[in-house]
Amino acid sequence: MRPDQPLLPPAGGPVAPNARTLQPVLEVRDLRVVRGGRQVLGIQHFAVAAQETVAVVGPNGAGKSTLLLALSLLIGPQEGSLFLHGKVVTPRLALNLRRQIGLVLAAPMLLDTTVRQNVAAGLRFRGIRGQQVSTRVDEWLDRLGILPLRDRHARELSSGEAQRVSLARAFVLEPEVLLLDEPFASVDAAARSQLIDDTERLLRETSRACVVVTHDLDEASRLGTRMAVIIDGQLRQDDVPQSVLSAPCDEDVAAFVGVQTRLLGRVESVQDGLAVVDVGGCRIEALSTLSPGRQVMCCLRPEDVTLRLSGQAGPVTSARNRLTGSILRIVGKGPFVQVTVACGPMIVADVTRASATEMGLREGEQVEATFKATAVHLIGLQQ
Amino acid sequence: MDDLVQITLLSLGVSGVATAISLLIGLPLGTVLALSVFRSRGLVLSVVNTGMALPPVVAGLAIALMLWRSGPLGDLNLIYTPTAIVIAEVVIATPVILGLAAAGIGQLDPRLQVQLQGLGASRYQTVWWLWREARLSLLAALMAGFGSVISEVGAAMMVGGNISGQTRVLTTAIVLDVSRGDFGTAIELAGILLALAFMVNGVLTWAQQSGRRG
Secondary structure, three states, X not given: OOOOOOOOOOOOOOOOOOHHHOOEEEEEEEEEEEEOOEEEEEEEEEEEEOOOEEEEEOOOOOOHHHHHHHHOOOOOOEEEEEXXXXXXXXXXXXXXXXXOEEEEOOOOOOOOOEHHHHXXXXXXXXXXXXXXXXXXXXXXXXXXXOHHHOOOEHHHOOHHHHHHHHHHHHHOOOOOEEEEXXXXXXXXXXXXXXXXXXXXXXXXXXXOEEEEEOOXXXXXXXXXXXXXXXXXXXXXXXXXXXXXXXXXXXXXXXXXXXXXXXXXXXXXXXXXXXXXXXXXXXXXXEEOOOOOOOEEEEEEOHHHOEEXXXXXXXXXXXXXXXXXXXXXXXXXXXXXXXXXXXOOOEEEEEEEHHHHHHHOOOOOOXXXXXXXXXXXXXXXXXX | OHHHHHHHHHHHHHHHXXXXXXXXXXXXXXXXXXXXXXXOHHHHHHHHHHHHOOOHHHHHHHHHHHHOOOOOOHHHOOOOOHHHHHHHHXXXXXXXXXXXXXXXXXXXXXXXXXXXXXXXXXXXXHHHHHHHHOHHHHXXXXXXXXXXXXXXXXXXXXXXXXXXXOOOOHHHHHHHHHHOOOHHHHHHXXXXXXXXXXXXXXXXXXXXXXXXXO
């Protein structure tokens, strides 16, 4: 932290292209949270900068919400140091810290009063009075599209409306950091997508630093400029969403982010950055710089695999990997079907329902699975 | 008739003051009990619950022993004064208000406290809003507290002494009239007592119901 660095550009000003060069707004080091004698969270370093939205993802019970509460000093006992704009925050200064954040929980937790009073509550806590309160409240009700609801009682709203009030209540504070804990979990599916879009837009417009906890990878990649994966109370990977999704750092992360084909193998040879991996007798080519002899895990996302029936002519592809096998299982997955092919190693592929019907994919059918070398991500395993 | 007015006002005054003091003690303690986690919390809760079921006669006896001329607080010369009745009634009403307030606040969603603090509420601002959220239960606690003392007779008799013009309240007067066979006056006083209880609870219920919205 260098205090002599120039200040961040004003909100709405030019946006630095690389968020990682920005000074963190909120930062935590060597965090340890213990519950009932068991460590539920242990994080060496986690930070969020202005104009950045960090999506914290992970399975249920991994410690995501605990991280959020720890960042606002709302739980104890905990160890570690918390910094706001590089200045250490002690528990004595907790209230001061909390007045620089805006917290939104999974359940809207609205107060038993009108919408307007709910949104005004945080401003009143900060001693703001009079005309300024109603001006700011109305502005944020409007920006969240709920201005007509302002005199309604908060307990009479739909789930989507209620969560919009909760978001307005946090945004109106113009906090240094917004902390959102599963903010869309309580909202019914119909209203959710629009609310995610609106939240994304408001975060962009306000350049607010934001940490959003979610178990939903779609939400995370829509909102997050960065994705932090927490599993078993540990921060396993913290990177741009694309990297986390396509190049997970370990098997748990790979499994969590939907890499369904995970195969153990050994690097046979490497030439010009192209590795040949032996996976139970099959050869799989992948881009890698790992040295020959290294034990690896080959990760392959199901959407990167193309299937066609064996013996049928298909389009010429540049895919370097071709494996044939019989279909073991076909499972529905939204607009796709997920096909497991026994090629020796098991390869999982997503196929749209339309093309699955067109091709007449059935269990037991012989198919050829093709995928590019660039689609395969190798995780080097400990020797 | 003056006598009747004086007795009624004393009843109302003593019970009102006792309820107010009990609220001042019981609400903060009940809040702390509901919101904090400490090792002997279960024990404290059982003590409070026992206190809620404390027979007024026992409370009266304890206060009488303390305030008796030869007792530890005898020098204060409080026995057989309205103050003595107030003290006894505070002992009776405090656990009731404390216990019901703790239960009412304890029923609130714990995430509400997290949310308030996460919006920057100080400790007192948080408690204020939690009281506001629990206001229906808190008014019920207040009604139960007042009800437990306005109708109380044993302690008032023991520490007040039922002295005419000084410590005679509605309940003790009724007991005396019945023992004298003066059922007419007893019924009259009972009617006043009932009307008083009805009015006070009516006002509180009205406040409670209008508090449902707003």
